[in-house]
Amino acid sequence: MQKLDSLASLAVKKAEKKGAGQVEAFVFNSHIRSVYVEGSSPHLVDDKSENGLGLKLCLGKRVGFASGTLNREKNIEEIVNEAFSIAKTSKKDPYFKSLPNPEKISGEIKDVFCKETGEITAEGVVAKTMEAVSVAEEAKNVKIPLGMLRLANYSLSVTNSLGVHFDHKGTMVYTYFKAKATSGNKAGEGIEKEWSTRIKTIDFERIGKSAAEKALATLKAETFKGELRGISLIAPVEASGLLFIIEFATSSEQVNKGRSPWIDKLETEVANKEFTVEDDGRYPGGMRSALADDEGVKTSRKTIIDKGVLKSYIYDSYNAGIAGVRATGNGFRRGTSSVEGAFTRPAVCAFSNMIIKHGRKTQEEIIPQIDRGVLVETFAAPEVNPVTGGFSCEVRNATLIEKGKLTKHVKHALLTGNMYDLLKNVAYVGNDVKVVDSFVLPTIAFGGATLVG
Amino acid sequence: MTIVIDELQKAIALAQKLGSEFADARFETQKAKQINVVNGSIRTFSSTERSGVAIRVKFRGAWGFASTTALTSDALKTAVRNAFKLAKTATKYSKEKIKIYETASLKRKSKVKIKIDPENIDTEEKLKFVFSLDEAQKIADKRIVSRTSDYIESLKNFELINSFGSQLEWNEIRISVSAMSIAFESGKREMGFENKRGTVGYELVKETDPHVFGASVAKEAVELLSAVKPPNGLMTVIVDPDIAGVLAHEVMGHASEADEVIKHRSFLSDAVGKKVASNLVTMVDNGTIDGAYGSIPFDSEGTPSSRTTIIEKGVYKGFMHSLETAAALNSTPTGNGRTQDYNRRVWVRMTNTFFEPGNWKLEEMISDTKEGLLALKAVSGQEDPVGGGFQVRALKGYTIKNGEKKNLVRGFSLTGKALEILKTVDSVEKEFQLCSGFCGKGEEDWIHVTSGGPYMRTRITAGGE
Numbered sequence: 005m006q007k008l009d010s011l012a013s014l015a016v017k018k019a020e021k022k023g024a025g026q027v028e029a030f031v032f033n034s035h036i037r038s039v040y041v042e043g044s045s046p047h048l049v050d051d052k053s054e055n056g057l058g059l060k061l062c063l064g065k066r067v068g069f070a071s072g073t074l075n076r077e078k079n080i081e082e083i084v085n086e087a088f089s090i091a092k093t094s095k096k097d098p099y100f101k102s103l104p105n106p107e108k109i110s111g112e113i114k115d116v117f118c119k120e121t122g123e124i125t126a127e128g129v130v131a132k133t134m135e136a137v138s139v140a141e142e143a144k145n146v147k148i149p150l151g152m153l154r155l156a157n158y159s160l161s162v163t164n165s166l167g168v169h170f171d172h173k174g175t176m177v178y179t180y181f182k183a184k185a186t187s188g189n190k191a192g193e194g195i196e197k198e199w200s201t202r203i204k205t206i207d208f209e210r211i212g213k214s215a216a217e218k219a220l221a222t223l224k225a226e227t228f229k230g231e232l233r234g235i236s237l238i239a240p241v242e243a244s245g246l247l248f249i250i251e252f253a254t255s256s257e258q259v260n261k262g263r264s265p266w267i268d269k270l271e272t273e274v275a276n277k278e279f280t281v282e283d284d285g286r287y288p289g290g291m292r293s294a295l296a297d298d299e300g301v302k303t304s305r306k307t308i309i310d311k312g313v314l315k316s317y318i319y320d321s322y323n324a325g326i327a328g329v330r331a332t333g334n335g336f337r338r339g340t341s342s343v344e345g346a347f348t349r350p351a352v353c354a355f356s357n358m359i360i361k362h363g364r365k366t367q368e369e370i371i372p373q374i375d376r377g378v379l380v381e382t383f384a385a386p387e388v389n390p391v392t393g394g395f396s397c398e399v400r401n402a403t404l405i406e407k408g409k410l411t412k413h414v415k416h417a418l419l420t421g422n423m424y425d426l427l428k429n430v431a432y433v434g435n436d437v438k439v440v441d442s443f444v445l446p447t448i449a450f451g452g453a454t455l456v457g
Numbered sequence: 458m459t460i461v462i463d464e465l466q467k468a469i470a471l472a473q474k475l476g477s478e479f480a481d482a483r484f485e486t487q488k489a490k491q492i493n494v495v496n497g498s499i500r501t502f503s504s505t506e507r508s509g510v511a512i513r514v515k516f517r518g519a520w521g522f523a524s525t526t527a528l529t530s531d532a533l534k535t536a537v538r539n540a541f542k543l544a545k546t547a548t549k550y551s552k553e554k555i556k557i558y559e560t561a562s563l564k565r566k567s568k569v570k571i572k573i574d575p576e577n578i579d580t581e582e583k584l585k586f587v588f589s590l591d592e593a594q595k596i597a598d599k600r601i602v603s604r605t606s607d608y609i610e611s612l613k614n615f616e617l618i619n620s621f622g623s624q625l626e627w628n629e630i631r632i633s634v635s636a637m638s639i640a641f642e643s644g645k646r647e648m649g650f651e652n653k654r655g656t657v658g659y660e661l662v663k664e665t666d667p668h669v670f671g672a673s674v675a676k677e678a679v680e681l682l683s684a685v686k687p688p689n690g691l692m693t694v695i696v697d698p699d700i701a702g703v704l705a706h707e708v709m710g711h712a713s714e715a716d717e718v719i720k721h722r723s724f725l726s727d728a729v730g731k732k733v734a735s736n737l738v739t740m741v742d743n744g745t746i747d748g749a750y751g752s753i754p755f756d757s758e759g760t761p762s763s764r765t766t767i768i769e770k771g772v773y774k775g776f777m778h779s780l781e782t783a784a785a786l787n788s789t790p791t792g793n794g795r796t797q798d799y800n801r802r803v804w805v806r807m808t809n810t811f812f813e814p815g816n817w818k819l820e821e822m823i824s825d826t827k828e829g830l831l832a833l834k835a836v837s838g839q840e841d842p843v844g845g846g847f848q849v850r851a852l853k854g855y856t857i858k859n860g861e862k863k864n865l866v867r868g869f870s871l872t873g874k875a876l877e878i879l880k881t882v883d884s885v886e887k888e889f890q891l892c893s894g895f896c897g898k899g900e901e902d903w904i905h906v907t908s909g910g911p912y913m914r915t916r917i918t919a920g921g922e
Contacts, residue, residue: 043553045519048521050524087504090502097499097500191843350501391647396921418872
């Protein structure tokens with residue numbers, strides 16, 4: 005296999021020779037190793053490698069995108085021909101301005117690539133996975149029926165005909181464990197998830213212990229009855245699912261499509277003053293951190309919401325062209341829990357790393373300030389309609405807060421509300437910052453939601 | 458891109474020589490073309506073709522799996538050796554040794570039956586369809602502020618060899634058209650959406666009037682602007698085929714995947730032979746339905762797909778199986794060992810999962826309801842094989858009072874224990890519909906499926922703002 009940058013350059017040259025105007029080639033290589041745990045044992049261990057090219061080819065304002073796996077040089081020719089054929093038959097896109105122009109990209113980001121993560125042996129990967137299983141199963145009546153550890157090393161090269169050239173390599177670790185506790189005919193599940201770019205930052209002993217504790221706590225949970233309007237204190241993993249609406253509302257793609265509820269809301273209050281959000285493509289250890297995005301546009305640290313006031317949208321190059329502004333380094337193809345297949349799609353507008361500015365108090369210090377509320381540790385699925393903000397999520401594991409103290413464990417209830425309204429009712433922001441997918445965030449307390457039994 | 462079947466045979470021979478108890482090698486090519494039009498202009502016009510080989514090796518009761526997109530003889534040999542080495546590593550820690558159901562050697566070639574090959578249709582015609590879909594939404598109402606229209610064709614080819622002597626070749630062709638409108642008025646935004654999908658050829662597009670399709674999506678979004686707050690609490694609810702399908706798929710279906718039973722993660726583990734629903738409820742998984750989006754000729758292990766009865770007249774009958782789970786539970790494979798692609802593992806997955814129709818007409822069900830809610834269109838739903846909890850987000854609904862459909866209500870959630878919901882089913886419509894989509898297991902590993910059924914009346918907790 006040739007070097008990625010030479011493959012990308014070759015693809016651009018071939019497309020230009022064929023008569024293309026602007027061309028962008030994205031070559032991606034991934035090597036992924038995983039351990040899947042089933043029934044307390046390593047059920048399957050895998051090793052997967054993939055090479056691919058995604059090619060954007062423009063004939064004036066007609067744009068085509070073709071992609072494919074690479075295993076011989078002829079593939080490049082085929083992908084170029086396919087992209088050319090698509091562009092030729094496509095309609096003009098009046099909104100397309102240009103691929104990104106080159107700019108000076110410099111600097112260094114800590115913890116985006118970890119040699120140890122890239123080189124750990126299969127034996128080492130399985131041993132770490134089983135450490136979490138063993139610790140969890142030290143708890144009485146707890147088993148790990150399901151778990152997974154995935155490590156990836158990947159390299160990318162993006163080159164365009166205007167002179168952009170960017171190479172990047174990174175590592176990714178994603179793991180989850182589901183612990184099941186049983187007592188008589190009762191069963192409860194506790195889930196732990198971790199994301200990192202470095203295997204050594206993952207504490208498998210803590211994960212195992214915490215998953216077991218959560219599973220045991222759900223055994224004590226009672227079905228919630230009635231209605232509770234108070235403060236909802238939401239753990240980072242679950243909060244990230246709700247706060248995904250910020251990416252939707254600030255994405256220039258959604259603004260340009262007319263879908264975002266924050267169209268024309270720049271410099272207005274979209275949240276209360278407790279709430280500040282940054283996009284930081286250079287956050288050390290962030291899952292999408294790189295000196296440039298997947299279009300080769302320089303990344304940076306930008307304030308998106310400053311003490312509740314919307315300061316900026318995020319822009320990939322296409323949508324920046326429509327808005328007449330500079331792209332902000334927010335064109336991405338890479339996933340954050342797995343990376344394979346990144347070459348199969350053009351870059352889309354997305355946060356690099358969404359940083360929710362943390363507060364000063366720990367979760368333990370926030371709870372005594374809450375007269376009436378609920379600490380939510382697990383939703384069935386923290387989903388919000390991003391267009392309207394409406395949500396009603398099933399609570400699978402939560403604890404009521406009464407007069408500043410955690411009291412009863414509850415389940416089988418719906419937390420309902422409107423997430424855009426909740427952002428204006430942020431009561432507390434914790435200091436327990438955690439990397440969750442493309443988020444870096446702490447526990448957050450919101451007013452304005454209702455727990456319905 | 459093709460690979461000669463001899464290369465796969467050599468890979469299996471090597472796996473056997475190394476000492477594997479079982480091995481299979483699957484070569485697949487996945488081609489897809491997508492046209493996405495947003496607000497009158499092309500946002501994405503793309504084509505992709507991915508080829509790779511997936512190799513599974515079982516050694517001393519553990520799996521090793523390797524995949525590669527480098528399709529040379531040497532790359533395949535390396536992948537086999539890797540997979541074997543990984544199985545050897547896993548087996549050192551395995552407490553329970555995996556068994557596999559031994560099948561007879563099966564040699565077959567299968568081509569999906571379609572009327573019109575999408576690759577024989579001019580791109581111009583496909584573009585015209587998607588632009589018509591966009592235009593229909595645009596002219597439907599001035600309050601439509603955002604329009605998205607999509608056409609996707611997906612063509613997959615598979616070759617599979619295993620150490621039982623099976624040699625299979627098959628293909629799958631799927632077409633999808635969809636539209637989404639967003640309406641805006643007085644600071645309020647609402648959406649409407651619809652899709653048509655199938656394991657069919659371009660005839661699906663030919664049979665779709667883009668003007669009618671687009672206009673109905675726009676109308677849905679506009680109508681929702683004047684929808685009112687839904688009622689909250691436990692109530693009588695008539696769920697539509699889409700929402701019934703979420704109950705069938707997400708709760709009853711995932712809990713009937715035999716690997717969840719083996720992992721003690723299914724609330725239905727001990728349910729076989731027991732009454733779990735009202736007599737009116739029959740539920741199946743059937744991968745053989747002509748044209749349905751979840752239909753497959755063979756699963757990813759080469760087992761022919763089949764019809765599996767999960768609930769029959771309220772009595773729980775059994776699980777869906779892969780080769781591995783069939784051996785573990787002393788049952789037979791049902792053709793449900795599926796995978797997303799060569800980069801992903803095989804495990805027990807659904808195909809087309811649905812409730813069978815009953816005897817009622819929808820109008821009769823409504824006129825027979827004193828007070829309740831008609832719940833329409835699932836926006837999202839979540840699996841809960843452990844607890845058997847049901848949660849679905851409905852796009853909209855109507856209140857029912859004294860046998861009449863009344864106010865349109867905006868999005869809400871329905872929740873409850875699946876078995877309690879199924880035991881209170883007291884009427885089932887005579888019509889039937891499958892709704893297509895994608896199923897993930899453990900938040901990833903996406904495959905094409907359908908779920909559905911008839912309109913069903915039951916008791917569920919509703920909640921929304």
